[in-house]
Amino acid sequence: MSILVFIDQSEGLLKKSSFEAACYGAETAKIMGTDAQAIVIGECKEDLSQLGNYGISKVHHITDNNLQHFDAQVYSNVIFNACNSIGAEVVIFSNNTTGKAIGPRLSVQLEAGLVSGAVALPNLTNGFIVKKSVFSGKAFANIGINTNKKIISVNPNSFSINKTNNTATVSSLQVSSTSSKVEVLAVNKVTGDIPLGEADIVVSGGRGLKGPENWGLVTDLAELLGAATACSRPVADVHWRPHHEHVGQTGLAIAPNLYIAVGISGAIQHLAGVNRSKTIVVINKDPEAPFFKAADYGIVGDAFEVMPKIIEAVKKLKSQS
Amino acid sequence: MKILVCISKTPDTTAKIAFADNNTKFASDGVQWIINPYDEWYALVRAIELKEANPAISIHLVNVGLADSEPIIRKALALGGDEAFRINADGSDSFYVASQIANLAKEKQYDLIFTGKETIDFNGSSIGAMLSALLDLPFVSHATKFDVDGEKAVISREIDGGEEINKVAFPLVVSCQKGMAEQRIPNMKGIMGARTKPLQVIEAASISNYTSVVSFEMPPAKAGVKLVSADTPEELVRLLHDEAKVI
Structure with a gap:
């Protein structure tokens, strides 16, 4: 049993929201008495062992030709296969556009209850309860997850990054993938702007x-x-x-x-x-x-x-x- | 082409948010209910625009809700839906709701399924992606533009820090947001016509909930604003630096 954190990247660079998700995963792992591992999909320009600084013990890097660009269907299928291969019980996403597109898909595939928009660590004293933002930030709800496997997507800027000095082991993971049915005609980045x-x-x-x-x-x-x-x-x-x-x-x-x-x-x-x-x-x-x-x-x-x-x-x- | 638009009932955007029954339920007394804005303004109105350009298109609506959802379903029919289905259940779990809709979609074989990008009450942002998994269809999320090009859809979607243009063959699932279309108000002809449009009630399938709401809570109240004189705005900069330590 392990916790798997999906590390989102943009043009080969890791996102700040991914570090938040990693720290969230690491803290959740501590509560559950297990370790937090990470999954990175696609070519990456950064040294992935740095994820150790955010509490990740092991990074699984998956690259193949079907994963050149983001496709919710292809990515969630690959993560589903990876979860089975690693034996992940809890999967953590950032609740950004990528996490919102894959998390709920994976929830169906893994038969894992999903809390999207989490703002605090899970509370395990009476079940598995996660606090999330509802009514567009006007209130919070405490959501119990009833399934054995669980998925949590963490709201960006809701969980502080606690950086330490550790190195994660990085290995490539081979899982089968399917070809994308989504053709990307163009990507228009608003350059220089902060997301x-x-x-x-x-x-x-x-x-x-x-x-x-x-x-x-x-x-x-x-x-x-x-x-x-x-x-x-x-x-x-x-x-x-x-x-x-x-x-x-x-x-x-x-x-x-x-x-x-x-x-x-x-x-x-x-x-x-x-x-x-x-x-x-x-x-x-x-x-x-x-x-x-x-x-x-x-x-x-x-x-x-x-x-x-x-x-x-x-x-x-x-x-x- | 057959389009399914998923609509959810949410409290009006100006509704007071409060909770009842020991903070386990939304306090709905006196609350005005609306079609979730993302479902209405972007998903439904874009579907109507596609039909206006191609009258061969038919638009089905689906809502998972109890009888009190019918006013918002009638409004969606008045705006321009052709036929509606209400799956008779009070669903608060995304998987439960998506599974009910997927059952209908499997039977009806839609070319295109539109959802809003999220509801403004639970902000789950889940139904579209879950439907795509349940039906094993491609999924394009956070669409800001949608056009039909022969057998394929051309879609602009928001990504972090920009947009991406996708081309995907039908059938597929798309979650819609701002940019897709502009808000409309139903006209009298639409309102009159909606009364006789078919609204079929379907009994819900027995499906287990993956999640359940334990309780709600309100955010802590703010301490109150500290006002700085308009004559000395530099004092604000000092406070943000020295006191709040945010710059």
Whole structure:
């Protein structure tokens, strides 16, 4: 019996969310008195033994021609075969787009109950119970898994990375795979941008910024802070910003360390997507904006006057450090 | 071409979230129920657009729910579904719900199955992927664009940090999100027509739950906002650096 962590990679580079999943798997293994192993699919540019730093004892690397690009059907079939070969009882994913596409498929194949969007380690005192985010971040549910095998997908930015100094053994694993029925015509990466779901800091703008021409106030601050940029739904709806930047109930739900909202009033649907952020800063000229009730820090003021001063102060701070 | 659109009943996006029966149940008193927005705005409306471009397409709707789901099923019929199935069960486990839908899909042999990318209540993001496993079909998740090109579908899907364009032969399962289509409001003709469209109730198959809800909890309340004067925004930067230690 073992715990198997799926390590997601992008263009040969391991993702931060994969390290979170590895640490989650390692901590779960401790609770269950077993070890955490990892599975990596496809060619990788990084040294996989580094996964030992995140609590992984052994890495199974699977490469073959059918696995050149991601396909949920092909990948979940391969992971299913790997689980049987390794004897995995618990499988951990990051709850990112890849994990969401494979986790539930594997759940059916393995006959393993799935909790997606986990925010805490499993509690084994009375069954096998995992706390997850529900109602788009407005509440939590404790879900019991009734099956022998289990799958947990961990919400990005919900579980802190605890880095140690260990080396994992890496070996290639041969399992049968099927050819993909999905042809990839093109991949369009938004280069240079930080993936919104993984970002530690997010700077977000709303209708209060009056038009796309004013977005420099958001992007300049984001660039200085190494932050991702986001926006409210109305802003995406009128195409001031691309859809993938929309955070909120019907957009992406995020949980960065710091969320800075500029000119966003904080409708309940927007709050649902961001209220798991650890620190929330709200800049809005309306003192009655509901967002202030959910914020940790706030400035009641005109973004067009306040933001340039904040940008200057951050520049100064960065030049001193 | 036959399309199946899976629709779920969720609380309205502005509904107050509270729990009853010792935090084991969602407090539904006074809650307005809607079609899960991803199922309606993106999956269903895109299916309707495909039918408008090709009237030979038929759109079936499926909901796993009790009789109180019927208003949202009628609304989906009013928007443009042709025929609906309600599988009579109160399912909260994704595997249970997906298995019920898969039984219908096996019988009806759809060319295309649309789901929303997730529901806004349980955020499980599971039904589409589970259906693809139960039916052994290809699965494309988080679709932002969907077009038919002969015997194949051309789909844009979100990936971390960008998008990918896929081409896949039918039949397949697709989970839909923003970008697929725009929200619509049913017109009077649609609402009148929906009353007589077929809505068949199917008894649920006996399937075990893989998971069960033990309890709910609310997040801890915020301590309250610390306001900084608009005259000294640099003080905010200092607090974020020295006090919150987040920059």
